[in-house]
Amino acid sequence: MADADPGTVDLAILGGGLAGGLIALALTLRRPEVRLVVVEEATVGGNHIWSHFASDVDQSSGWLVEPLIAHRWPAYDVAFPAHARTLDAPYRSITSERFADVLGARIPARSFVSARVTAARPGRVELADGRVIAAGAVIDARGPGDASTLDLGWQKFVGQTLHTAQPHGVTRPVVMDATVEQLDGYRFVYLLPLGERDIFVEDTYYSDQPDLDRPLLTARIAAYAEGRGWSTTSTARLESGVLPVVVGGDFAAYWDSTGTDLAKAGMRAGLFHPTTGYSLPDAIRLACVIAAADDLSHSALVELTHDYAFEAWAGRAFYRALDTMLFRAAEPTERYKVLERFYRLSPGLVQRFYAAESTWSDQLRILAGRPPVPIGRAFGSLLSGRRPRLGAL
Numbered sequence: 470m471a472d473a474d475p476g477t478v479d480l481a482i483l484g485g486g487l488a489g490g491l492i493a494l495a496l497t498l499r500r501p502e503v504r505l506v507v508v509e510e511a512t513v514g515g516n517h518i519w520s521h522f523a524s525d526v527d528q529s530s531g532w533l534v535e536p537l538i539a540h541r542w543p544a545y546d547v548a549f550p551a552h553a554r555t556l557d558a559p560y561r562s563i564t565s566e567r568f569a570d571v572l573g574a575r576i577p578a579r580s581f582v583s584a585r586v587t588a589a590r591p592g593r594v595e596l597a598d599g600r601v602i603a604a605g606a607v608i609d610a611r612g613p614g615d616a617s618t619l620d621l622g623w624q625k626f627v628g629q630t631l632h633t634a635q636p637h638g639v640t641r642p643v644v645m646d647a648t649v650e651q652l653d654g655y656r657f658v659y660l661l662p663l664g665e666r667d668i669f670v671e672d673t674y675y676s677d678q679p680d681l682d683r684p685l686l687t688a689r690i691a692a693y694a695e696g697r698g699w700s701t702t703s704t705a706r707l708e709s710g711v712l713p714v715v716v717g718g719d720f721a722a723y724w725d726s727t728g729t730d731l732a733k734a735g736m737r738a739g740l741f742h743p744t745t746g747y748s749l750p751d752a753i754r755l756a757c758v759i760a761a762a763d764d765l766s767h768s769a770l771v772e773l774t775h776d777y778a779f780e781a782w783a784g785r786a787f788y789r790a791l792d793t794m795l796f797r798a799a800e801p802t803e804r805y806k807v808l809e810r811f812y813r814l815s816p817g818l819v820q821r822f823y824a825a826e827s828t829w830s831d832q833l834r835i836l837a838g839r840p841p842v843p844i845g846r847a848f849g850s851l852l853s854g855r856r857p858r859l860g861a862l
């Protein structure tokens with residue numbers, strides 16, 4: 470993507486990752502009169518496969534999402550020691566490559582600025598190369614804020630695409646294969662069949678610790694493939710992540726940790742699912758809201774994104790309580806039982822959970838019955854006011 474002298478624009482978006490890129494795309498498609506720039510210090514879109522359920526996003530956002538989808542499947546599987554199941558819920562993936570291609574094709578080249586942002590305030594963005602952007606409004610989408618303000622567990626993983634000598638035989642994504650040995654908390658393998666002989670394999674842990682041993686997990690991916698009888702002839706994309714699983718914390722402090730005078734989006738705005746750490750559904754929703762906003766002035770965008778993020782945090786206390794159960798009640802090696810039980814519930818409930826749209830009756834249903842782990846311990850720790858910090862990003 471070409472670089473240009475940014476000069477004066479209506480809107481500067483800081484960070485060309487998922488959230489910043491989606492806002493730029495949405496505005497370009499729906500509000501082409503807005504002169505905008507996206508400032509990215511590395512590669513637009515980064516190195517990800519972002520997956521989501523079709524039901525995570527409103528159908529009315531199809532105009533934004535559909536062109537980005539690189540892979541889609543009509544259903545997915547889960548497998549636990551005592552229970553396996555296929556759920557008829559469409560699942561889709563966006564790759565960074567596709568994301569960058571679509572943005573490059575739709576957004577004018579002059580709107581991409583390749584540089585590191587060193588300082589930003591309302592009206593002015595300073596770049597490491599000395600350039601200055603005068604911007605009517607600034608949205609900060611530069612990734613996570615200060616996670617030490619939150620009480621967290623971690624979802625950490627290494628994923629790799631394997632090319633197999635023979636067809637691997639997997640026809641649907643396996644969102645959780647928890648039949649593997651339970652190590653370092655709740656462990657499962659995640660599979661995306663990208664082609665007859667190409668499969669993305671991710672070794673994942675719901676762990677108390679954020680540290681990630683990439684060589685070890687890469688070796689476990691190879692061992693898993695061998696166990697499935699796949700002969701790997703080559704490997705491709707290697708990606709890793711350490712995503713926050715939120716137990717509690719001070720959201721106002723999280724917001725303030727990256728300043729109070731800019732509009733924010735994505736992880737920077739704390740817009741991610743407390744249990745999965747996934748931010749794609751929120752990023753799509755917020756990009757659509759911004760593209761439809763009457764007022765794109767700086768103060769209006771600050772208010773819009775602030776209120777949106779605080780409302781999302783307030784509405785997701787249930788998921789943080791469940792995370793408390795997962796991390797504080799269950800012995801690490803017993804955590805899988807919480808998910809095993811969850812996946813016995815109705816498909817509609819499961820999908821609403823992933824979309825962070827659980828109804829009251831879903832919440833009652835999830836908590837009803839004999840819990841698979843001693844939840845008294847988890848809520849005891851909440852009631853006693855103990856707020857152990859599990860780590861920092």
Ligand SMILES: Cc1cc2nc3c(=O)[nH]c(=O)nc-3n(C[C@H](O)[C@H](O)[C@H](O)COP(=O)(O)OP(=O)(O)OC[C@H]3O[C@@H](n4cnc5c(N)ncnc54)[C@H](O)[C@@H]3O)c2cc1C
Nearest residue numbers: 484486487488510519520585586611710735736747748749
């Ligand atoms: C490997 C991986 C896989 C994931 N998979 C999924 C998934 O399947 N589904 C899902 O919903 N979520 C997923 N997530 C979680 C989350 O959705 C992603 O982390 C997502 O990319 C976050 O979006 P974002 O825009 O907030 O941050 P990012 O996408 O990280 O974008 C931030 C951008 O800001 C840039 N930047 C930072 N500082 C500066 C600076 N000073 N100047 C200029 N640019 C700067 C960075 O280079 C980066 O490109 C995944 C995360 C990881 C790490």
